[in-house]
Structures are given as structure tokens and as C-alpha cells.
Amino acid sequence: MRKVLLPTIIIVATILLILRLFYLQVIDDTFKLKSDNNAIKIQYDYPERGYIYDRNGKLMVANQPSYDIMVIPRDLKNIDTLEFCHLLNIKKEDYIRIIAKAKVYSPRLPSVFLPQLNKAEFAAFQEKIRKFPGFYIQKRSLRDYQVKFGANVFGFITQASEGTVKKNPYYLSGDLLGKQGVEESYETVLRGIKGVKYIQKDKYNREIGSYKEGKFDTIAVQGEDINLTIDAVLQQYGEELMINKRGGIVAIEPKTGEILALVTAPSYDPSILVGRQRSKNYTMLYRDSIAKPLYDRGLLAEYPPGSPFKILTGLIGLQEGVIDENTAFVCNHGFSYARGRFMKCHCHGGVMQLHRGIYESCNTYFASTYMRTINKFVRPADGVDVWSGHLKSFGLGQFMGYDLPTGRKGKAPTSKTYKRIYPNGGWRSTAIVSNSIGQGEVLMTPIQLANMMAAVANRGFYYTPHIIRKIEGEKIDKKFTTKHVTTVNHKYFEPVVSGLFDVYNKGTAHALQVEGIEICGKTGTAENFAKINGKRVKLQDHSIFVAFAPKDNPKIAIAVFVENGYWGARWAGPIASLMIEKYIRGKITRTDLEKRMLEGSLQGEYAKYTGKKETDSLLLSKPELTKSAAQKPDDAETEN
């Protein structure tokens, strides 16, 4: 037996070795990664972001180079911190804090030490960078805005958040990405694809050539340029008209669903969110919970639509056959729709038919129509659902699928809504009659209002509103060229359109006619309430106006909302008519009106509820911007 011992020990020991090697090499696969981490340095080449043009090819957003100081904590050596901090004009505490944070992210991967140096700062640092091992400079490109408007349309560029870095493997700490606006919705198109270079390192972290002769390296793919549907001139004009007001303007080309202008007020110059001032400015804008400059009112604000909603009430009444053009209701400056319930009306009273009902905006007429629509069905719930179905076909109560990252559904109430409000049932058309005049449970965003007007302008269909016009070398999404037909038949639109036409000729907006342009519009005044110190307070009404023009062959449909703007024809109406004139004519004839609108301010009104804000300095305010725009038509006139 003594002979067997050595061979036995050898075999057992060898099996042990084989098992261990099998475990290391085959079962545990973490070593592969560790060896890559060890020996391969990854260098990125950031492509230039695509440019953004308006619908006419005017360059709105370009790029400028920027330099980030990056740090790899593992490579840090003893450096002269004092000199380093002095050179970059930072405090030593900041230095310690940033390095500590970078170490937490990864001792091996680069973190941004100081972002977005300008050329002068970069040059000063570049000279001395040899003295500071562990730091290097990463060139990136930053946005260079050619225009001072469109902040909400463009969105902005920011460093990828920690959450994004974890979720999306494309982004690394310090990478930039688009947030909000088209920068976010077309991020993948605009950013391109960064290039990667793998570099072999030795244990001293020295680079010793490219890994596997560059077999895995990729070349950066340039970001693609895009054309927006925005008309730069109209967008700028809209933003100027809205200075010192709050609200939104959405203009759509009815034929295509292209968004011509998307204005929110207050707004800011997009260039304040570039460079080292970015985070300070952004925080200020973000914290302003009163004026909410980062809140895109054109897409996000849900308002009760007010009188413009009567257009839909009328159309649905016609479609459901409960009224025709000649159906008449008598208005006694109000409408007693139930015992003890009276809805006031500001029209001139008398016998109302559809045409006059629209241009005089008669509450009685539409309340009666609405009640008939609901009462057509035995159960009011069925009536509401039919009515709600019609609303949905106009884009209400849904995210419409447009290509901007934010939005709200608005509200198109159904029987379920009322079941929730009246859990015991027993509600009838009288309980929900305020829906008829856009003051009930219905809520719409300005873009939904504009889209509704586009559908009316088209007499029964619309295209999903969208902001992309062209992507270099790519087709735009098919959903933007798909026609949505409303459930209200084509033939019912003409009588309503002619009523809207007379809103300008003899109705609530007769003072706002533009010579030679046949505008169809509708004023609106929406009551609104707010909770101030826990009490429900009625605030100044919102001023609303919707319109499209020209009446035949419409080129623009528009919705204007001015918060606390008293009544429709006071602010929203004039602004809408100026926008239409600007878009169709390219110049303004009614310069007095224009001046009044440009210089008019509702700040006094807003200040009633809140004090002055520190962000005011950041927001678009008057001088140079308005002047240049206001002068344009004058110049044109002198030429004539």
C-alpha cells in the first residue's frame, strides 16, 4: 500500500487544482471584466450635435466648443492644490468635495471636475496641465443659440443625471444630453453616436498603444441636423407679444398639422442655460413656482376652454341632429335651465339661431343645444359618452401624440367622471350644463385648442400636431402624415365656420378685423379660481382666443391664452390677429394695436397675488428684442 500513497496524493491535488482553475476561468466570469478594467482605457470622441433650423431654413441653434476638466481619481498624484485651485479660481473645499464625489462614482472612470470652461479659461489651464496628473481636458460641444427665443421649443442641454447614467448604458457621468423640447424628443437624432477608442495600458497606467490594433474602435457618428416646423419670425413675434404676460400661443398649419409657433410666457433667452452659469440660472428658473418659466404653458397648462368650446357644442348638436341651422332659442339675457338655476348671458338677446349664437357667443343657445344632445338619450350617462366620443375625435382628453416630451391630456369627461362626482347617481343634463360653454369639467391645453381650430379649418379632419419638419436623410414619423377624421361630418362645419367668420364682422371681435384677411375666430373668457391661503378665491378671468385664417384655404390655426387677461377680446384676440397678420402678410399694418400689445403688461395684475420675483431679471423683458421686431414693418412701409 505504501506505493499508492504518492500517486493518490498527486491525483487528489491535481483534481483540486483543476477544480480551482475551472472555477476561476469558466464559472466565475467577473475576472474578464476586471482584466478589461485593469488594462484597457476607453477614450470617447464626442460628435458635434446636429443643428436646428426653422421651417424656412433659418439656423436657430448651432454649436460652440467647450472644455470640461475631467479627473480620474485613481491617477491623482500629489499636486500643488493651492496652485491648481488658484488657476481655476475655485475654493479648496470645493476641490476636496468634487474629488470625493468623483471617487464615489468610480476611482477608475473619469468624472467631470469642472464643466464648460470657455476658451480663455481653457487656454490658461492647458498650459499647466502637465503639472496635474489625473486631470485631463475633454472637449465637448455646447449649444450656441443664434436666436433669443424658443427656449421652450428647443429645451436645453444638461449633464446626464446619475439616474440616467445607471439606466442607459450609452451615457457616462459627465455626458451631455438634451432635456425638454426638441433636444429631448430628438436626442438620439441630434446627438449622433460617440466614437470609442480602446487603449491598452500597463500597470503604471501608461498608454502602450491601441488595443488589438483598434479592432473594436468605432468612429463617432455626427449628429443630424433637423428642420423644425416652427416659423422663426412668427415664434419670435409671439414671444415678444407675450412679454410681461403669462399664457401660451399655439399656431398650427391646418393642412399639415405642423406647429408654426409654440409660445409660452414668461420665457427666457435660451443662452442663459449654457456655460458655467447654467446651473445657477436653471435653479433660479426652476425655483420660480409662481411665474413658472420652465413650464410650457402651450402644452401643459389645462384651462377651462370657455366660449371657444361652443364651437364643439354646436358641431356635436348638428351631428346628433338635435339642432339644425335654423333651430331657434330665445335668449332673455340668460337661461333658466332648472328651477332656481340661471345662467347669465352677455349677448344682445332675442331669437337666436346657430349663426348669431356663435358670433354673439350666446350662452342660452349652446346650453339649450347641449341639453338636447344629452337628453336625446334616455340615460344621461349614454348622452355624455356619445358627446365625449365626439370630443375625443377632436383630440381632447388625450395626449395627442405630438413629438414634444411634455404634455397633458386635458379632460373630456365621460359618464365615469360623473359617477365619481355623483356616486349616488341621479345627475341629469342640468347638472353638467356648464360643459356647454366650456366651463364645466372640460379642460383643454392650448395645443388642443389650436388643434381643434385646425380641425374646424379643415372642416372635419386634422393631422397630429408636430414640430419636426425634416431630419437629414430620414423620413418623419408616419403618424404625422396620417389624417384623423372627426366624428362630426364634413357638411356640418360650414354653418359653424360662417358664424366664426362673423365673429370678426359683427361679433365679439369686430374691432380686430384685418383688412383683406378673412379670419374666423372665437373669443373666450374663462373664469378661474385659485386657492390662496386655503380660501377659494375667484381670480381675474383668463383671456382666450382661437382663430384660423383665411376662411377658405386656411393657412394658420391659432389658440391664444392670456392668464388673467380679463376677457377674450382684450388681450388674446388682438394678439391672435397680429400673429395671423404677421404670418400671412409678413408685416403689420395696425401699428398702434401692435405697440399696445407689445408694451402692455399684466405684471400689475399678477403682482396682486404675488410679489415681484428675483427671476424677473432672467426672463424675457422688453427693450432691444421688441424694438428690432417692431421696426421691421415700419421699414417695410417706408420702402413702400
Place this chain on the structure above:
Amino acid sequence: MKNQSVKSNLDWISVILYILLVLMGWFNIYSSSLSTGEETAIFDLSQFYGKQLMYIALTIPLIIIILSVDGKFYEKFSSIIFGVALLSLAGLFVFGKTVKGQANWYSFGSFGIQPAEFAKAATALALAKYLSDVQVNLKDVNRQIQALGIIFLPVILIIPHDPGSALIYAMFVLVLYREGLPAWYLWTGFIAIILFVLSLVFEPWAVILMAIVVIALVYLRSRLVDRNIVASAIVLVLCSGFVFSVDYIFDNVFKQHHRDRFNILLGKEVDMKGIGYNTNQSEIAIGSGGWLGKGFLEGTQTKGGFVPEQHTDYIFTTVGEEWGFLGCMVVIALFLALIFRIIYLSERQKTKFSRVYGYCVAGVLFIHFFINIAMVAGIFPTIGVPLPFFSYGGSGLWGFTILLFIFLKMDANKVNEW
């Protein structure tokens, strides 16, 4: 009459295995010491692979000399060879050159020689000579002590320079067992190893508690006539004494770097930048090889020089990284084949001298092979033991070559011994 020439009697299977191992070793040394981007001749003597190629070339005259010497020479002169080896080890205390903290070199100009590498073959010869004496019976306690004395003489001289290498000599005890050493020596050694490891992992009292339980079980399960309460108590006292002395020696006699080597293995240390770096990096290198490896000269760990001493003690990491699990299996298979071939040849020997020597050769090759790979794979403490024929170094290569070819010479001569 059979052909008496060495050429025809030489065991060519062993020779081919030897050549394969040496060549594979050189390719891995080439890969691990090649600097990226430098195109140099393979005979560049400023590079490790160039020097190793020269050492390999020099083994050819060495082998010819070994094979040409009369077969009786090694037996007759074994005592003298052993004496010279001991002297050269002792001389290190006076003339030794310190390299990497270990004074185990003689320096001749630009070349150095490590006598410890040659002492193994000398010890094997001395042991074989002693055991082949007709009068030696290992049942005799005096003989046991003398035989163990032959093993411990070089160990005592080596421990101060290189305590790890001294472990190699434990292998000779196994050879003694093959030749009749009582089994309790091995049991004692085995239990001592287990107690040693346990007392590093657990507190001393816990280990003693375990010992009590085991001894009690043995006592209760043995037949009544065999029960001996006094013997059990003595064993317990010895175990306790051992456990406490291990604890004491570990904390007070061992140096910090010795302690660290054990602690890494037991998972007590996690400082992967400091003391744990070697083992960590070598595990990464081997582990990243996967099934088939990254390919010759493609190992990122190897190219980047992340594994320290990769061309010497850690040469197996190159195999693991560039040739993968498959390559490791090939190397292990070659070693096993050579070792078992030697054991097979030993059992075939007609003289006790050559049989014992053959066993010593197999044992020495095996213990190097096992400890080295176990160390780089992270299941054995870091001990500077080279991988035979693979690791860079002239002394090592020549030492193992001499060790092996003396045996092959004896084997070739077996037919005309008397």
C-alpha cells in the same frame, strides 16, 4: 545482447515531455516579457526571453555531460555532492547576495546562481544513498532520525533565506514512508497541518474544543481493550500545546508579510492594492482567460505587466490568460504524464538507490508543480516556488534538468548495472 548505448536505453517519453514543457515555458516567458511595440530579436540578451533561450541552449551540453558520466558516479559521490551543496548553502550566510529580500544568490559578474535549486538534487542523492545501504531499516528509530536528519540539514540552512522553499523538503518524508517509515509520522504531520490551519481561522479555545470532541469520539468508538485514557490525555495536551504555540508563533515570531500571506488566503485581508495585489492580479489574469484564452501575445494582464514576477513564479498566469482553461489542462497533463512516468520508471528500477532517487525526483517535481499553481490560483499562500521547466531562471532550469537527467541516466543504465 541488448544495445548498451545510452541513446537507445534513454527513456525518450520523459525526454519529449521535458522538451515540450521547456519550450512551452519559453513561449510564455516570451509573451510575458515582451514589451509592446518593440521589435527585438529573440536572442536579445537584454530581455528575459533572450536570456532564457540561452539558458535552454546551455542545458544541451549539461545533459550530454550528465548522460556521459558513468552511472556509478552519482551513487559513489553522492555524499561529496551533498557536502558541497550544504557548504554552498552555508556559504550564503557569508557571501550571499540579496535579491528581493532573500539572500540566496551567489553572484558571478552579471550572472547569479541559486545553490538551493541544486541542493534538491544533492539531497535526493544523499537520501537515496543512505536508504540503499543494506543495513538501513526504517523501523529502527535511530535510522529514522538519521534519515530525517539528512532532510533537515539543508532545510535548516534554507529557512533563514527562504522559509517557503523549505516546504519542498517535506516531500522527502513521503519518500521515506514509501521505504518503510512508520505511518504515524505522516499522521502527525497531517494532524499538525490541520490544527495549524484551524488555529489560524478560529480562536485557540475553539480548536481545542474540536480536538476534545474528536479525541473523545475516537476513544468511545474504539474497542474496550484498546481504550487508553492516558494516551488520549497526552494527545490532547500535545494538541493544545501545538495550537497555542501556533497562535504564539503566528502573532509573535512570524513577520507581518508572512502573516499577510496567510490572511489573504483565509480572506481576512482585502487590501487589493497592497499585499493582496499579487494574488488578486494573478487571479484576474487566469480568470479572464476563459475556456480558450485570449490568444498568444494577446493577454491584456500579461501585456500590461499587471502580474508581478510574471515571468518567474507567476508564469502560469500567462498560460491561464492567453491559453485559457484548455491550455492549463494541457500543461497540467504534461506535468502529470512526466511525474507518473518517473514513478513508473522508479518502480521498475532494480536498485534501491535509483528507485529512491526516482521517487525523490517525482516528489520534488510534484510539490513544485502543485504549490506553484495552487499559489497563482489563490488557494495557497504566496511562496516563492518556481514552476519546474517553465519559470524564468538559469539556476531553476538547470537544477531541475540535473535532477531529472541524473535519474534518466540511472534508468538508462539499469540493464548493465552489475
